[in-house]
Amino acid sequence: MRALRFDRFGNPDVLYVADVPDPVATDGHAVVAVKAASVNPSDVKNVAGAMEWTILPRVPGRDFAGVVVAGPPEWVGVDVWGTGGDIGFTLDGSHAELLRVPVSALAGKPKSLSFDEASAVGVNFVVAWRGAVEAAAVAKSETIVVFGVSGGVGGAVAQIAHSVGARVIGVDLVAPSATAPAAAVIDDFIRLDPEAPAIGTEVRRLTGGKGAEVVYDAVGGVTTPAALDSLARRGRLVVISAVGTRTVEIDLVDFYHRELSIFGADSGKLDASASAARLALLAPRFETGAFRPLPVARHFELAQSERAYQAVANHTPGRVVIRP
Structure with missing residues:
Protein backbone atom coordinates (compact mmCIF):
# COMPACT_ATOMS: atom_id res chain seq x y z
CA MET A 1 0.00 0.00 0.00
CA ARG A 2 0.93 3.67 -0.21
CA ALA A 3 1.38 5.53 3.05
CA LEU A 4 2.55 8.90 4.26
CA ARG A 5 5.72 8.58 6.34
CA PHE A 6 8.17 10.59 8.37
CA ASP A 7 11.40 9.35 9.91
CA VAL A 14 9.81 15.96 6.02
CA LEU A 15 6.74 13.96 4.95
CA TYR A 16 6.96 11.59 2.00
CA VAL A 17 4.78 8.91 0.39
CA ALA A 18 6.22 5.40 0.37
CA ASP A 19 5.19 1.89 -0.63
CA VAL A 20 5.01 -0.22 2.54
CA PRO A 21 3.72 -3.74 3.29
CA ASP A 22 -0.03 -4.09 3.68
CA PRO A 23 -1.13 -4.47 7.32
CA VAL A 24 -2.55 -7.87 8.29
CA ALA A 25 -5.63 -8.59 10.40
CA THR A 26 -4.34 -10.88 13.15
CA ASP A 27 -4.50 -11.18 16.95
CA GLY A 28 -7.78 -9.34 17.45
CA HIS A 29 -7.03 -6.67 14.86
CA ALA A 30 -8.89 -5.54 11.76
CA VAL A 31 -7.80 -3.70 8.62
CA VAL A 32 -9.68 -0.64 7.38
CA ALA A 33 -9.50 0.76 3.85
CA VAL A 34 -9.23 4.47 4.60
CA LYS A 35 -11.64 6.54 2.50
CA ALA A 36 -10.94 9.85 4.24
CA ALA A 37 -8.65 11.05 7.01
CA SER A 38 -8.64 14.60 8.34
CA VAL A 39 -5.51 16.48 9.34
CA ASN A 40 -5.58 17.88 12.86
CA PRO A 41 -3.33 20.57 14.36
CA SER A 42 -2.01 17.80 16.62
CA ASP A 43 -0.92 15.87 13.51
CA VAL A 44 1.15 18.88 12.45
CA LYS A 45 2.59 19.13 15.97
CA ASN A 46 3.34 15.42 15.89
CA VAL A 47 5.43 15.75 12.73
CA ALA A 48 7.16 18.77 14.26
CA GLY A 49 8.24 16.68 17.27
CA ALA A 50 5.94 18.19 19.90
CA MET A 51 4.47 14.82 20.99
CA GLU A 52 7.09 13.17 23.15
CA TRP A 53 5.52 9.70 22.98
CA THR A 54 5.82 9.37 19.18
CA ILE A 55 8.00 6.51 17.95
CA LEU A 56 9.76 6.93 14.60
CA PRO A 57 9.55 6.03 11.78
CA ARG A 58 5.80 6.51 11.66
CA VAL A 59 2.71 6.90 9.48
CA PRO A 60 0.90 9.94 10.93
CA GLY A 61 -2.82 10.66 11.17
CA ARG A 62 -5.34 10.25 14.01
CA ASP A 63 -8.85 10.56 12.57
CA PHE A 64 -10.26 8.27 9.88
CA ALA A 65 -13.34 6.95 8.15
CA GLY A 66 -13.39 3.92 5.91
CA VAL A 67 -14.52 0.35 5.31
CA VAL A 68 -13.36 -2.78 7.13
CA VAL A 69 -11.72 -5.08 4.58
CA ALA A 70 -10.26 -7.76 6.88
CA GLY A 71 -11.06 -8.99 10.36
CA PRO A 72 -14.03 -10.61 12.10
CA PRO A 73 -16.71 -11.59 9.52
CA GLU A 74 -19.36 -9.45 11.22
CA TRP A 75 -17.24 -6.35 10.65
CA VAL A 76 -16.04 -6.94 7.09
CA GLY A 77 -17.76 -4.51 4.72
CA VAL A 78 -18.92 -2.21 7.54
CA ASP A 79 -18.36 1.56 7.29
CA VAL A 80 -16.45 2.76 10.35
CA TRP A 81 -14.93 5.90 11.84
CA GLY A 82 -12.36 6.42 14.54
CA THR A 83 -9.53 8.24 16.22
CA GLY A 84 -7.04 7.63 19.01
CA GLY A 85 -4.13 9.01 20.98
CA ASP A 86 -2.05 6.03 19.90
CA ILE A 87 -2.85 6.12 16.16
CA GLY A 88 -0.14 8.05 14.36
CA PHE A 89 2.06 8.21 17.45
CA THR A 90 2.95 4.74 18.72
CA LEU A 91 0.94 2.92 16.01
CA ASP A 92 0.91 3.67 12.30
CA GLY A 93 -1.82 6.15 11.52
CA SER A 94 -4.60 6.93 9.11
CA HIS A 95 -2.77 8.87 6.39
CA ALA A 96 -2.39 5.72 4.35
CA GLU A 97 -4.48 3.50 2.09
CA LEU A 98 -4.91 0.88 4.82
CA LEU A 99 -5.02 1.11 8.63
CA ARG A 100 -4.68 -1.70 11.18
CA VAL A 101 -6.60 -1.21 14.44
CA PRO A 102 -7.81 -3.40 17.31
CA VAL A 103 -11.28 -4.82 16.75
CA SER A 104 -12.29 -3.00 19.94
CA ALA A 105 -11.45 0.27 18.14
CA LEU A 106 -14.11 -0.27 15.47
CA ALA A 107 -17.20 1.93 15.62
CA GLY A 108 -19.94 2.07 13.00
CA LYS A 109 -19.96 5.31 11.01
CA PRO A 110 -23.24 7.27 11.14
CA LYS A 111 -25.04 6.81 7.84
CA SER A 112 -25.94 10.49 7.83
CA LEU A 113 -22.27 11.48 7.43
CA SER A 114 -20.12 11.13 4.33
CA PHE A 115 -16.67 9.63 4.75
CA ASP A 116 -15.18 13.14 4.54
CA GLU A 117 -17.50 14.46 7.26
CA ALA A 118 -17.01 11.44 9.52
CA SER A 119 -13.23 11.76 9.27
CA ALA A 120 -13.51 15.33 10.60
CA VAL A 121 -15.19 14.38 13.89
CA GLY A 122 -12.85 12.21 15.97
CA VAL A 123 -10.36 14.27 17.96
CA ASN A 124 -12.60 17.33 18.23
CA PHE A 125 -15.66 15.61 19.62
CA VAL A 126 -13.87 13.00 21.73
CA VAL A 127 -11.87 15.58 23.70
CA ALA A 128 -14.90 17.87 23.82
CA TRP A 129 -16.97 15.06 25.36
CA ARG A 130 -14.14 14.05 27.68
CA GLY A 131 -13.82 17.55 29.11
CA ALA A 132 -17.36 18.92 29.06
CA VAL A 133 -19.31 15.80 30.04
CA GLU A 134 -16.95 13.39 31.79
CA ALA A 135 -14.75 15.90 33.63
CA ALA A 136 -16.87 19.02 34.20
CA ALA A 137 -20.30 17.33 33.99
CA VAL A 138 -21.96 20.35 32.38
CA ALA A 139 -25.68 20.16 33.11
CA LYS A 140 -29.04 21.54 32.05
CA SER A 141 -29.64 25.19 32.95
CA GLU A 142 -25.94 25.81 33.66
CA THR A 143 -23.89 28.37 31.74
CA ILE A 144 -20.72 27.30 29.95
CA VAL A 145 -18.18 29.68 28.45
CA VAL A 146 -16.25 28.21 25.52
CA PHE A 147 -12.91 29.84 24.70
CA GLY A 148 -12.00 29.06 21.08
CA VAL A 149 -15.62 28.49 20.09
CA SER A 150 -14.88 29.04 16.38
CA GLY A 151 -12.40 26.14 16.28
CA GLY A 152 -13.01 22.43 15.94
CA VAL A 153 -12.97 21.51 19.63
CA GLY A 154 -14.76 24.66 20.75
CA GLY A 155 -17.51 24.13 18.19
CA ALA A 156 -17.93 20.54 19.37
CA VAL A 157 -18.14 21.65 23.01
CA ALA A 158 -20.80 24.23 22.12
CA GLN A 159 -22.95 21.57 20.43
CA ILE A 160 -22.55 19.08 23.27
CA ALA A 161 -23.37 21.67 25.94
CA HIS A 162 -26.38 22.93 23.99
CA SER A 163 -27.66 19.36 23.63
CA VAL A 164 -27.80 18.90 27.43
CA GLY A 165 -29.67 22.17 27.87
CA ALA A 166 -26.83 24.45 28.95
CA ARG A 167 -26.54 28.11 28.00
CA VAL A 168 -23.49 28.63 25.77
CA ILE A 169 -21.36 31.77 25.70
CA GLY A 170 -18.70 31.66 22.99
CA VAL A 171 -15.39 33.51 23.14
CA ASP A 172 -12.97 33.87 20.23
CA LEU A 173 -11.10 36.33 18.05
CA VAL A 174 -13.86 36.04 15.44
CA ALA A 175 -17.40 34.72 15.68
CA PRO A 176 -18.19 31.32 14.12
CA SER A 177 -19.04 31.63 10.44
CA ALA A 178 -22.68 31.30 9.43
CA THR A 179 -22.02 27.78 8.12
CA ALA A 180 -20.23 26.61 11.27
CA PRO A 181 -22.40 24.39 13.51
CA ALA A 182 -21.50 26.46 16.60
CA ALA A 183 -23.20 29.53 15.11
CA ALA A 184 -26.60 27.92 15.60
CA VAL A 185 -26.12 26.89 19.23
CA ILE A 186 -24.29 29.73 21.03
CA ASP A 187 -26.52 32.07 23.00
CA ASP A 188 -24.02 34.93 23.33
CA PHE A 189 -20.65 35.77 21.80
CA ILE A 190 -17.75 37.75 23.30
CA ARG A 191 -14.90 38.85 21.08
CA LEU A 192 -11.32 38.49 22.34
CA ASP A 193 -10.38 42.13 21.96
CA PRO A 194 -7.81 44.05 24.07
CA GLU A 195 -9.91 47.20 23.60
CA ALA A 196 -13.10 45.57 24.92
CA PRO A 197 -14.15 45.07 28.56
CA ALA A 198 -12.53 42.15 30.38
CA ILE A 199 -13.99 38.76 29.46
CA GLY A 200 -14.88 37.96 33.07
CA THR A 201 -16.70 41.28 33.39
CA GLU A 202 -18.72 40.54 30.26
CA VAL A 203 -19.56 37.02 31.45
CA ARG A 204 -20.81 38.36 34.78
CA ARG A 205 -22.86 40.99 32.97
CA LEU A 206 -24.49 38.29 30.85
CA THR A 207 -25.17 36.09 33.88
CA GLY A 208 -26.58 38.69 36.25
CA GLY A 209 -23.31 39.00 38.15
CA LYS A 210 -23.00 35.28 38.87
CA GLY A 211 -20.44 34.00 36.35
CA ALA A 212 -20.39 30.65 34.56
CA GLU A 213 -20.64 27.25 36.19
CA VAL A 214 -18.28 25.79 33.57
CA VAL A 215 -15.54 27.26 31.37
CA TYR A 216 -14.03 25.08 28.64
CA ASP A 217 -10.75 26.69 27.57
CA ALA A 218 -9.70 25.25 24.23
CA VAL A 219 -6.97 27.91 23.96
CA GLY A 220 -5.28 27.98 27.38
CA GLY A 221 -2.19 29.78 28.61
CA VAL A 222 -2.85 33.34 27.48
CA THR A 223 -6.58 32.92 28.19
CA THR A 224 -6.36 31.12 31.55
CA PRO A 225 -6.64 34.26 33.75
CA ALA A 226 -9.77 35.35 31.87
CA ALA A 227 -11.16 31.82 32.06
CA LEU A 228 -10.74 31.70 35.85
CA ASP A 229 -12.21 35.19 36.20
CA SER A 230 -15.31 34.06 34.29
CA LEU A 231 -16.20 31.30 36.76
CA ALA A 232 -18.99 31.43 39.30
CA ARG A 233 -18.44 30.16 42.84
CA ARG A 234 -17.72 26.44 42.71
CA GLY A 235 -17.16 26.75 38.96
CA ARG A 236 -15.27 24.14 36.93
CA LEU A 237 -12.54 24.99 34.42
CA VAL A 238 -11.48 22.53 31.71
CA VAL A 239 -8.07 23.08 30.07
CA ILE A 240 -6.88 21.19 26.98
CA SER A 241 -4.11 23.41 25.63
CA ALA A 242 -1.55 26.09 26.44
CA VAL A 243 -0.96 28.83 23.88
CA GLY A 244 1.72 31.47 24.36
CA THR A 245 2.78 30.30 27.83
CA ARG A 246 2.88 27.06 29.77
CA THR A 247 2.69 28.77 33.15
CA VAL A 248 0.13 31.11 34.71
CA GLU A 249 -0.23 32.79 38.10
CA ILE A 250 -3.24 31.85 40.23
CA ASP A 251 -4.42 33.75 43.29
CA LEU A 252 -4.72 30.74 45.58
CA VAL A 253 -6.67 32.58 48.26
CA ASP A 254 -9.26 33.63 45.70
CA PHE A 255 -9.16 30.12 44.23
CA TYR A 256 -10.04 28.31 47.43
CA HIS A 257 -12.45 30.98 48.71
CA ARG A 258 -14.43 30.57 45.47
CA GLU A 259 -14.08 26.76 45.73
CA LEU A 260 -13.05 26.41 42.10
CA SER A 261 -11.94 23.26 40.27
CA ILE A 262 -9.60 22.81 37.31
CA PHE A 263 -9.64 19.72 35.09
CA GLY A 264 -7.15 18.75 32.41
CA ALA A 265 -8.43 16.79 29.40
CA ASP A 266 -5.92 15.14 27.05
CA SER A 267 -7.20 13.27 24.00
CA GLY A 268 -3.75 11.71 23.68
CA LYS A 269 -4.51 9.60 26.75
CA LEU A 270 -7.50 7.96 25.03
CA ASP A 271 -6.40 5.16 22.72
CA ALA A 272 -8.37 4.05 19.68
CA SER A 273 -10.51 1.63 21.69
CA ALA A 274 -11.39 4.19 24.37
CA SER A 275 -12.16 6.72 21.65
CA ALA A 276 -14.41 4.24 19.82
CA ALA A 277 -16.52 3.82 22.95
CA ARG A 278 -17.11 7.57 23.01
CA LEU A 279 -17.82 7.78 19.28
CA ALA A 280 -20.47 5.10 19.79
CA LEU A 281 -22.18 7.42 22.29
CA LEU A 282 -21.95 10.36 19.90
CA ALA A 283 -23.12 8.54 16.76
CA PRO A 284 -26.90 8.69 17.43
CA ARG A 285 -26.72 12.48 17.72
CA PHE A 286 -25.01 12.73 14.37
CA GLU A 287 -27.65 10.43 12.89
CA THR A 288 -30.41 12.80 14.03
CA GLY A 289 -28.53 15.91 12.91
CA ALA A 290 -28.22 17.24 16.47
CA PHE A 291 -24.44 17.25 16.03
CA ARG A 292 -22.58 18.35 12.91
CA PRO A 293 -18.85 18.40 12.13
CA LEU A 294 -17.08 21.53 10.95
CA PRO A 295 -17.44 21.97 7.17
CA VAL A 296 -14.67 20.34 5.12
CA ALA A 297 -12.78 23.20 3.49
CA ARG A 298 -10.16 21.41 1.38
CA HIS A 299 -9.46 17.93 0.01
CA PHE A 300 -6.08 16.46 -0.94
CA GLU A 301 -4.84 13.24 -2.46
CA LEU A 302 -2.22 11.27 -0.55
CA ALA A 303 0.52 12.57 -2.87
CA GLN A 304 -0.47 16.11 -1.84
CA SER A 305 -0.21 15.45 1.88
CA GLU A 306 2.57 17.96 2.47
CA ARG A 307 0.22 20.66 1.15
CA ALA A 308 -2.58 19.36 3.37
CA TYR A 309 -0.37 19.62 6.46
CA GLN A 310 0.80 23.07 5.43
CA ALA A 311 -2.81 24.19 5.04
CA VAL A 312 -3.52 23.18 8.64
CA ALA A 313 -0.29 24.80 9.83
CA ASN A 314 -1.49 27.99 8.12
CA HIS A 315 -4.76 27.84 10.11
CA THR A 316 -7.06 27.22 7.15
CA ARG A 323 -8.38 10.96 0.56
CA PRO A 324 -5.91 8.06 0.34
Missing part, protein backbone atom coordinates in the same frame (compact mmCIF):
# COMPACT_ATOMS: atom_id res chain seq x y z
CA ARG A 8 12.57 12.65 11.39
CA PHE A 9 10.81 15.58 12.98
CA GLY A 10 10.42 18.92 11.26
CA ASN A 11 8.19 20.99 9.01
CA PRO A 12 5.66 19.31 6.68
CA ASP A 13 8.40 18.93 4.05
CA PRO A 317 -10.66 27.68 8.39
CA GLY A 318 -12.72 24.49 8.35
CA ARG A 319 -11.40 20.95 8.08
CA VAL A 320 -8.69 19.62 5.80
CA VAL A 321 -9.13 16.04 4.56
CA ILE A 322 -6.79 13.58 2.83
Whole structure:
Protein backbone atom coordinates (compact mmCIF):
# COMPACT_ATOMS: atom_id res chain seq x y z
CA MET A 1 0.00 0.00 0.00
CA ARG A 2 0.93 3.67 -0.21
CA ALA A 3 1.38 5.53 3.05
CA LEU A 4 2.55 8.90 4.26
CA ARG A 5 5.72 8.58 6.34
CA PHE A 6 8.17 10.59 8.37
CA ASP A 7 11.40 9.35 9.91
CA ARG A 8 12.57 12.65 11.39
CA PHE A 9 10.81 15.58 12.98
CA GLY A 10 10.42 18.92 11.26
CA ASN A 11 8.19 20.99 9.01
CA PRO A 12 5.66 19.31 6.68
CA ASP A 13 8.40 18.93 4.05
CA VAL A 14 9.81 15.96 6.02
CA LEU A 15 6.74 13.96 4.95
CA TYR A 16 6.96 11.59 2.00
CA VAL A 17 4.78 8.91 0.39
CA ALA A 18 6.22 5.40 0.37
CA ASP A 19 5.19 1.89 -0.63
CA VAL A 20 5.01 -0.22 2.54
CA PRO A 21 3.72 -3.74 3.29
CA ASP A 22 -0.03 -4.09 3.68
CA PRO A 23 -1.13 -4.47 7.32
CA VAL A 24 -2.55 -7.87 8.29
CA ALA A 25 -5.63 -8.59 10.40
CA THR A 26 -4.34 -10.88 13.15
CA ASP A 27 -4.50 -11.18 16.95
CA GLY A 28 -7.78 -9.34 17.45
CA HIS A 29 -7.03 -6.67 14.86
CA ALA A 30 -8.89 -5.54 11.76
CA VAL A 31 -7.80 -3.70 8.62
CA VAL A 32 -9.68 -0.64 7.38
CA ALA A 33 -9.50 0.76 3.85
CA VAL A 34 -9.23 4.47 4.60
CA LYS A 35 -11.64 6.54 2.50
CA ALA A 36 -10.94 9.85 4.24
CA ALA A 37 -8.65 11.05 7.01
CA SER A 38 -8.64 14.60 8.34
CA VAL A 39 -5.51 16.48 9.34
CA ASN A 40 -5.58 17.88 12.86
CA PRO A 41 -3.33 20.57 14.36
CA SER A 42 -2.01 17.80 16.62
CA ASP A 43 -0.92 15.87 13.51
CA VAL A 44 1.15 18.88 12.45
CA LYS A 45 2.59 19.13 15.97
CA ASN A 46 3.34 15.42 15.89
CA VAL A 47 5.43 15.75 12.73
CA ALA A 48 7.16 18.77 14.26
CA GLY A 49 8.24 16.68 17.27
CA ALA A 50 5.94 18.19 19.90
CA MET A 51 4.47 14.82 20.99
CA GLU A 52 7.09 13.17 23.15
CA TRP A 53 5.52 9.70 22.98
CA THR A 54 5.82 9.37 19.18
CA ILE A 55 8.00 6.51 17.95
CA LEU A 56 9.76 6.93 14.60
CA PRO A 57 9.55 6.03 11.78
CA ARG A 58 5.80 6.51 11.66
CA VAL A 59 2.71 6.90 9.48
CA PRO A 60 0.90 9.94 10.93
CA GLY A 61 -2.82 10.66 11.17
CA ARG A 62 -5.34 10.25 14.01
CA ASP A 63 -8.85 10.56 12.57
CA PHE A 64 -10.26 8.27 9.88
CA ALA A 65 -13.34 6.95 8.15
CA GLY A 66 -13.39 3.92 5.91
CA VAL A 67 -14.52 0.35 5.31
CA VAL A 68 -13.36 -2.78 7.13
CA VAL A 69 -11.72 -5.08 4.58
CA ALA A 70 -10.26 -7.76 6.88
CA GLY A 71 -11.06 -8.99 10.36
CA PRO A 72 -14.03 -10.61 12.10
CA PRO A 73 -16.71 -11.59 9.52
CA GLU A 74 -19.36 -9.45 11.22
CA TRP A 75 -17.24 -6.35 10.65
CA VAL A 76 -16.04 -6.94 7.09
CA GLY A 77 -17.76 -4.51 4.72
CA VAL A 78 -18.92 -2.21 7.54
CA ASP A 79 -18.36 1.56 7.29
CA VAL A 80 -16.45 2.76 10.35
CA TRP A 81 -14.93 5.90 11.84
CA GLY A 82 -12.36 6.42 14.54
CA THR A 83 -9.53 8.24 16.22
CA GLY A 84 -7.04 7.63 19.01
CA GLY A 85 -4.13 9.01 20.98
CA ASP A 86 -2.05 6.03 19.90
CA ILE A 87 -2.85 6.12 16.16
CA GLY A 88 -0.14 8.05 14.36
CA PHE A 89 2.06 8.21 17.45
CA THR A 90 2.95 4.74 18.72
CA LEU A 91 0.94 2.92 16.01
CA ASP A 92 0.91 3.67 12.30
CA GLY A 93 -1.82 6.15 11.52
CA SER A 94 -4.60 6.93 9.11
CA HIS A 95 -2.77 8.87 6.39
CA ALA A 96 -2.39 5.72 4.35
CA GLU A 97 -4.48 3.50 2.09
CA LEU A 98 -4.91 0.88 4.82
CA LEU A 99 -5.02 1.11 8.63
CA ARG A 100 -4.68 -1.70 11.18
CA VAL A 101 -6.60 -1.21 14.44
CA PRO A 102 -7.81 -3.40 17.31
CA VAL A 103 -11.28 -4.82 16.75
CA SER A 104 -12.29 -3.00 19.94
CA ALA A 105 -11.45 0.27 18.14
CA LEU A 106 -14.11 -0.27 15.47
CA ALA A 107 -17.20 1.93 15.62
CA GLY A 108 -19.94 2.07 13.00
CA LYS A 109 -19.96 5.31 11.01
CA PRO A 110 -23.24 7.27 11.14
CA LYS A 111 -25.04 6.81 7.84
CA SER A 112 -25.94 10.49 7.83
CA LEU A 113 -22.27 11.48 7.43
CA SER A 114 -20.12 11.13 4.33
CA PHE A 115 -16.67 9.63 4.75
CA ASP A 116 -15.18 13.14 4.54
CA GLU A 117 -17.50 14.46 7.26
CA ALA A 118 -17.01 11.44 9.52
CA SER A 119 -13.23 11.76 9.27
CA ALA A 120 -13.51 15.33 10.60
CA VAL A 121 -15.19 14.38 13.89
CA GLY A 122 -12.85 12.21 15.97
CA VAL A 123 -10.36 14.27 17.96
CA ASN A 124 -12.60 17.33 18.23
CA PHE A 125 -15.66 15.61 19.62
CA VAL A 126 -13.87 13.00 21.73
CA VAL A 127 -11.87 15.58 23.70
CA ALA A 128 -14.90 17.87 23.82
CA TRP A 129 -16.97 15.06 25.36
CA ARG A 130 -14.14 14.05 27.68
CA GLY A 131 -13.82 17.55 29.11
CA ALA A 132 -17.36 18.92 29.06
CA VAL A 133 -19.31 15.80 30.04
CA GLU A 134 -16.95 13.39 31.79
CA ALA A 135 -14.75 15.90 33.63
CA ALA A 136 -16.87 19.02 34.20
CA ALA A 137 -20.30 17.33 33.99
CA VAL A 138 -21.96 20.35 32.38
CA ALA A 139 -25.68 20.16 33.11
CA LYS A 140 -29.04 21.54 32.05
CA SER A 141 -29.64 25.19 32.95
CA GLU A 142 -25.94 25.81 33.66
CA THR A 143 -23.89 28.37 31.74
CA ILE A 144 -20.72 27.30 29.95
CA VAL A 145 -18.18 29.68 28.45
CA VAL A 146 -16.25 28.21 25.52
CA PHE A 147 -12.91 29.84 24.70
CA GLY A 148 -12.00 29.06 21.08
CA VAL A 149 -15.62 28.49 20.09
CA SER A 150 -14.88 29.04 16.38
CA GLY A 151 -12.40 26.14 16.28
CA GLY A 152 -13.01 22.43 15.94
CA VAL A 153 -12.97 21.51 19.63
CA GLY A 154 -14.76 24.66 20.75
CA GLY A 155 -17.51 24.13 18.19
CA ALA A 156 -17.93 20.54 19.37
CA VAL A 157 -18.14 21.65 23.01
CA ALA A 158 -20.80 24.23 22.12
CA GLN A 159 -22.95 21.57 20.43
CA ILE A 160 -22.55 19.08 23.27
CA ALA A 161 -23.37 21.67 25.94
CA HIS A 162 -26.38 22.93 23.99
CA SER A 163 -27.66 19.36 23.63
CA VAL A 164 -27.80 18.90 27.43
CA GLY A 165 -29.67 22.17 27.87
CA ALA A 166 -26.83 24.45 28.95
CA ARG A 167 -26.54 28.11 28.00
CA VAL A 168 -23.49 28.63 25.77
CA ILE A 169 -21.36 31.77 25.70
CA GLY A 170 -18.70 31.66 22.99
CA VAL A 171 -15.39 33.51 23.14
CA ASP A 172 -12.97 33.87 20.23
CA LEU A 173 -11.10 36.33 18.05
CA VAL A 174 -13.86 36.04 15.44
CA ALA A 175 -17.40 34.72 15.68
CA PRO A 176 -18.19 31.32 14.12
CA SER A 177 -19.04 31.63 10.44
CA ALA A 178 -22.68 31.30 9.43
CA THR A 179 -22.02 27.78 8.12
CA ALA A 180 -20.23 26.61 11.27
CA PRO A 181 -22.40 24.39 13.51
CA ALA A 182 -21.50 26.46 16.60
CA ALA A 183 -23.20 29.53 15.11
CA ALA A 184 -26.60 27.92 15.60
CA VAL A 185 -26.12 26.89 19.23
CA ILE A 186 -24.29 29.73 21.03
CA ASP A 187 -26.52 32.07 23.00
CA ASP A 188 -24.02 34.93 23.33
CA PHE A 189 -20.65 35.77 21.80
CA ILE A 190 -17.75 37.75 23.30
CA ARG A 191 -14.90 38.85 21.08
CA LEU A 192 -11.32 38.49 22.34
CA ASP A 193 -10.38 42.13 21.96
CA PRO A 194 -7.81 44.05 24.07
CA GLU A 195 -9.91 47.20 23.60
CA ALA A 196 -13.10 45.57 24.92
CA PRO A 197 -14.15 45.07 28.56
CA ALA A 198 -12.53 42.15 30.38
CA ILE A 199 -13.99 38.76 29.46
CA GLY A 200 -14.88 37.96 33.07
CA THR A 201 -16.70 41.28 33.39
CA GLU A 202 -18.72 40.54 30.26
CA VAL A 203 -19.56 37.02 31.45
CA ARG A 204 -20.81 38.36 34.78
CA ARG A 205 -22.86 40.99 32.97
CA LEU A 206 -24.49 38.29 30.85
CA THR A 207 -25.17 36.09 33.88
CA GLY A 208 -26.58 38.69 36.25
CA GLY A 209 -23.31 39.00 38.15
CA LYS A 210 -23.00 35.28 38.87
CA GLY A 211 -20.44 34.00 36.35
CA ALA A 212 -20.39 30.65 34.56
CA GLU A 213 -20.64 27.25 36.19
CA VAL A 214 -18.28 25.79 33.57
CA VAL A 215 -15.54 27.26 31.37
CA TYR A 216 -14.03 25.08 28.64
CA ASP A 217 -10.75 26.69 27.57
CA ALA A 218 -9.70 25.25 24.23
CA VAL A 219 -6.97 27.91 23.96
CA GLY A 220 -5.28 27.98 27.38
CA GLY A 221 -2.19 29.78 28.61
CA VAL A 222 -2.85 33.34 27.48
CA THR A 223 -6.58 32.92 28.19
CA THR A 224 -6.36 31.12 31.55
CA PRO A 225 -6.64 34.26 33.75
CA ALA A 226 -9.77 35.35 31.87
CA ALA A 227 -11.16 31.82 32.06
CA LEU A 228 -10.74 31.70 35.85
CA ASP A 229 -12.21 35.19 36.20
CA SER A 230 -15.31 34.06 34.29
CA LEU A 231 -16.20 31.30 36.76
CA ALA A 232 -18.99 31.43 39.30
CA ARG A 233 -18.44 30.16 42.84
CA ARG A 234 -17.72 26.44 42.71
CA GLY A 235 -17.16 26.75 38.96
CA ARG A 236 -15.27 24.14 36.93
CA LEU A 237 -12.54 24.99 34.42
CA VAL A 238 -11.48 22.53 31.71
CA VAL A 239 -8.07 23.08 30.07
CA ILE A 240 -6.88 21.19 26.98
CA SER A 241 -4.11 23.41 25.63
CA ALA A 242 -1.55 26.09 26.44
CA VAL A 243 -0.96 28.83 23.88
CA GLY A 244 1.72 31.47 24.36
CA THR A 245 2.78 30.30 27.83
CA ARG A 246 2.88 27.06 29.77
CA THR A 247 2.69 28.77 33.15
CA VAL A 248 0.13 31.11 34.71
CA GLU A 249 -0.23 32.79 38.10
CA ILE A 250 -3.24 31.85 40.23
CA ASP A 251 -4.42 33.75 43.29
CA LEU A 252 -4.72 30.74 45.58
CA VAL A 253 -6.67 32.58 48.26
CA ASP A 254 -9.26 33.63 45.70
CA PHE A 255 -9.16 30.12 44.23
CA TYR A 256 -10.04 28.31 47.43
CA HIS A 257 -12.45 30.98 48.71
CA ARG A 258 -14.43 30.57 45.47
CA GLU A 259 -14.08 26.76 45.73
CA LEU A 260 -13.05 26.41 42.10
CA SER A 261 -11.94 23.26 40.27
CA ILE A 262 -9.60 22.81 37.31
CA PHE A 263 -9.64 19.72 35.09
CA GLY A 264 -7.15 18.75 32.41
CA ALA A 265 -8.43 16.79 29.40
CA ASP A 266 -5.92 15.14 27.05
CA SER A 267 -7.20 13.27 24.00
CA GLY A 268 -3.75 11.71 23.68
CA LYS A 269 -4.51 9.60 26.75
CA LEU A 270 -7.50 7.96 25.03
CA ASP A 271 -6.40 5.16 22.72
CA ALA A 272 -8.37 4.05 19.68
CA SER A 273 -10.51 1.63 21.69
CA ALA A 274 -11.39 4.19 24.37
CA SER A 275 -12.16 6.72 21.65
CA ALA A 276 -14.41 4.24 19.82
CA ALA A 277 -16.52 3.82 22.95
CA ARG A 278 -17.11 7.57 23.01
CA LEU A 279 -17.82 7.78 19.28
CA ALA A 280 -20.47 5.10 19.79
CA LEU A 281 -22.18 7.42 22.29
CA LEU A 282 -21.95 10.36 19.90
CA ALA A 283 -23.12 8.54 16.76
CA PRO A 284 -26.90 8.69 17.43
CA ARG A 285 -26.72 12.48 17.72
CA PHE A 286 -25.01 12.73 14.37
CA GLU A 287 -27.65 10.43 12.89
CA THR A 288 -30.41 12.80 14.03
CA GLY A 289 -28.53 15.91 12.91
CA ALA A 290 -28.22 17.24 16.47
CA PHE A 291 -24.44 17.25 16.03
CA ARG A 292 -22.58 18.35 12.91
CA PRO A 293 -18.85 18.40 12.13
CA LEU A 294 -17.08 21.53 10.95
CA PRO A 295 -17.44 21.97 7.17
CA VAL A 296 -14.67 20.34 5.12
CA ALA A 297 -12.78 23.20 3.49
CA ARG A 298 -10.16 21.41 1.38
CA HIS A 299 -9.46 17.93 0.01
CA PHE A 300 -6.08 16.46 -0.94
CA GLU A 301 -4.84 13.24 -2.46
CA LEU A 302 -2.22 11.27 -0.55
CA ALA A 303 0.52 12.57 -2.87
CA GLN A 304 -0.47 16.11 -1.84
CA SER A 305 -0.21 15.45 1.88
CA GLU A 306 2.57 17.96 2.47
CA ARG A 307 0.22 20.66 1.15
CA ALA A 308 -2.58 19.36 3.37
CA TYR A 309 -0.37 19.62 6.46
CA GLN A 310 0.80 23.07 5.43
CA ALA A 311 -2.81 24.19 5.04
CA VAL A 312 -3.52 23.18 8.64
CA ALA A 313 -0.29 24.80 9.83
CA ASN A 314 -1.49 27.99 8.12
CA HIS A 315 -4.76 27.84 10.11
CA THR A 316 -7.06 27.22 7.15
CA PRO A 317 -10.66 27.68 8.39
CA GLY A 318 -12.72 24.49 8.35
CA ARG A 319 -11.40 20.95 8.08
CA VAL A 320 -8.69 19.62 5.80
CA VAL A 321 -9.13 16.04 4.56
CA ILE A 322 -6.79 13.58 2.83
CA ARG A 323 -8.38 10.96 0.56
CA PRO A 324 -5.91 8.06 0.34
